[in-house]
Amino acid sequence: MKTDFHAIDLEKWPRAQTYNYFTETVSTLIYSINVTMDVAILRNTLKSKDLKFFPAYLYLVTRAIRRQQEFLMAIQDDMLGYWDCRTPFYPILHDDDKTITFLWTEYDENFEVFYKNYLSDMAQHGKIHGIMSSKGAPPSNNYIIACVPWFTFNSLSMHLQNAKNYYAPLFEAGGFTETNGITTMPLSITVNHAAVDGYHLKVLLEELQRTMNHPEEWL
Numbered sequence: 001m002k003t004d005f006h007a008i009d010l011e012k013w014p015r016a017q018t019y020n021y022f023t024e025t026v027s028t029l030i031y032s033i034n035v036t037m038d039v040a041i042l043r044n045t046l047k048s049k050d051l052k053f054f055p056a057y058l059y060l061v062t063r064a065i066r067r068q069q070e071f072l073m074a075i076q077d078d079m080l081g082y083w084d085c086r087t088p089f090y091p092i093l094h095d096d097d098k099t100i101t102f103l104w105t106e107y108d109e110n111f112e113v114f115y116k117n118y119l120s121d122m123a124q125h126g127k128i129h130g131i132m133s134s135k136g137a138p139p140s141n142n143y144i145i146a147c148v149p150w151f152t153f154n155s156l157s158m159h160l161q162n163a164k165n166y167y168a169p170l171f172e173a174g175g176f177t178e179t180n181g182i183t184t185m186p187l188s189i190t191v192n193h194a195a196v197d198g199y200h201l202k203v204l205l206e207e208l209q210r211t212m213n214h215p216e217e218w219l
Contacts, residue, residue, distance in 0.1 A: 001108050003084040003141050005076050015070075019080075022194035028164045029193040032157040033201060039176065040183040042212040045219065054147060055105075055118040058088045061145055061171055062107045063218070064208045071204065073167040073195040076140065086168065089142040092126055101130055104138040111218045143168040149175045158190040167195040 010016045022029050039053075042060075046053055065071035065086060072082040085107050091100040105121045108114040125133040152174045174186040189201065211218065 001085060001106055003087075003139075005074070005081050005083055005141075007079050007081040008073075010080070018197070019194050022192075023164070026193075030158075030190060031193060032188055032190040033198075034153075034155045034186060034188045035205060036184045037173075037187050037205075037209060037212065038182065039185045039212055040181070042215055043176070043183050045215045049219070051115065055115050056111075057147065057173060058090060058105070058118065058145060059107075059111055059114050059218075060208060060211050062086060062088050063109070063211065064204055065143070065169060066107070067207060068200060068204060070196045070200040071143075071169050071191075072141075074141070075165045075167070083141040086141050086143045087139050088145050089138045090145050092122070094127070094129060097129070099129060101125075101128070101133050102138075103133040103135060104142060106139075143170070145171040147173040149173075151175050152177050153186050153188075156186075156188040158188070167192050169196065 010019075013019070042056065043053060046056055062085065066084075069082045072084070072086060074081065074083060087104050087106055089102060089104045091102050093100055103121055103125055105114065105118045108117065121135060125135045128134045156172055156174070158170050158172070170190040172188045172190075174188075177184050189204075191201070
C-alpha cells in the first residue's frame with residue numbers, strides 16, 4: 001500500500017506546545033500502558049474460519065493506528081510529520097534454535113489481501129535465520145509489534161535508549177487467559193509522550209476493542 005509523509009506546520013498544529021515541552025523541557029518521556037483486551041469473539045470467529053490469530057492481530061492494530069495521526073508521527077529529513085499508515089515489523093521465532101528474525105508485511109486495508117501477503121512473507125522468509133529477514137530492512141514507516149504467547153502478564157514496560165526522535169508506538173501482546181468462557185489477552189503499548197497523550201490511547205483502545213468485537217466489519 002502506497003504511503004506518503006506529510007509535514008506538520010508547527011505554527012498551526014494544536015499540540016505544538018505539548019510537543020515542544022516533551023522534546024525540549026523534559027527532553028524525552030517514554031511511557032507504557034498495560035491493558036486487557038477481550039478477544040473471545042475475535043478468536044472464536046477466526047477459529048470458525050480456520051484463520052490464524054497473529055496476522056489478524058497485526059492487521060487490527062495497524063488498522064486502528066492508521067486512523068490517528070498521533071500514532072503515525074515521525075521525523076524525516078529533520079522535519080516533523082506523519083505517515084499515511086504504518087508497516088507492521090514483527091519478530092518470528094525459529095523452532096530449531098529459538099532465535100528470532102524480524103520480518104515485515106506491508107499493510108493493506110483489505111484484510112484478505114493483508115492475510116495472503118503475510119502468509120506469502122512467512123513462506124518465503126520465515127525459515128531463514130538472522131536478526132533481519134531475507135526480505136530486507138523495513139520501510140521507514142515501520143512500527144514494532146510482537147506477541148509472547150507462552151505466558152500472560154500483568155505489566156510489561158519497554159525501555160528505549162536514544163529515543164528522542166522515535167515516535168512509532170510499540171505493541172506487545174501476551175498469552176490468552178480463559179475464565180468462565182471469556183478469553184482475554186494482555187496488551188502493552190509504549191509511546192513517546194511528545195507524540196501521544198493518554199486520550200489518544202483511550203481512543204485507540206476503544207477502536208481496537210470495537211473491531212475485535214465486530215469482525216464481520218472487516219472479514
